[in-house]
């Protein structure tokens with residue numbers, strides 16, 4: 001079997017077109033969604049991600065404010081900035097790019113963000129809302145993007161066995177909670193695997209939907225999946241490639257060539273989950289703006 005490719009790039013493009021229209025309609029009513037991104041330090045990957053997010057926001061007609069702080073920024077200064085953004089009526093979404101410099105307590109900063117403006121969905125209040133199945137929660141962008149990809153490509157998780165490999169707070173855990181949710185795009189039977197899982201292949205072979213969020217190339221190989229599985233590869237890993245000018249290429253966690261011979265559908269890397277994450281950030285910002293404007297929480 002040769003798997004159908006689920007193109008995140010294409011689906012994200014459709015979502016961004018829909019958002020452009022929604023943002024234009026909101027602007028006519030006098031509401032311009034606003035996103036603030038905070039970058040502390042000079043990590044090149046973080047700088048790149050924040051730049052992409054701001055560019056995408058501006059292209060969608062979202063007011064975007066990028067705040068760049070030095071690597072030596074103090075915790076108080078950062079917390080004061082968050083307070084200022086929480087109080088700013090033109091800002092509906094706040095994203096603090098992680099990781100933060102080591103002198104800053106990440107959990108303190110995430111806790112300081114107004115949960116209604118927490119478009120990353122990392123605030124404990126939103127984590128709790130997600131765990132209790134609140135349909136209006138701002139869910140973390142990457143797992144929300146995975147659900148959108150599944151639904152929009154005709155793969156309904158309802159009643160299926162979904163296996164999530166990875167249990168991070170950013171991807172694995174919220175992914176499992178979204179799949180479990182009693183709502184459209186949820187209702188799956190969910191198993192979460194991680195580095196202590198015994199015989200990972202025996203677990204992944206039972207999956208109808210397999211989501212890999214590990215951070216290591218070739219973690220999922222052809223012999224680890226059952227025929228007809230849908231595979232979503234969240235992994236983003238750099239591997240050396242002297243044939244490329246930049247000396248590396250980006251691959252996922254799944255052996256794409258091997259697994260796509262067995263799976264019914266699979267996401268590529270790049271061009272899979274990555275573009276969905278950004279589209280969902282924009283969607284969360286627009287949703288946050290609408291809710292704040294209507295007074296709903």
Ligand code: NDP
Pocket residue numbers: 142165166167168169170171172193194195196197200213214215216219234235236237273274275277
């Ligand atoms: P983390 O490193 O925080 O978590 C990785 C998870 O994988 C952990 O739960 C770990 O288990 C588990 N794991 C590690 N090795 C194995 C193994 N051999 N077998 C089974 N499980 C294993 O990573 P993230 O969740 O933040 O990210 C995962 C991947 O997704 C990365 O490649 C990241 O770059 C990518 N990513 C991509 C995004 C996108 O937009 N495309 C967005 C976010 C992340 P344990 O808990 O036991 O350590």
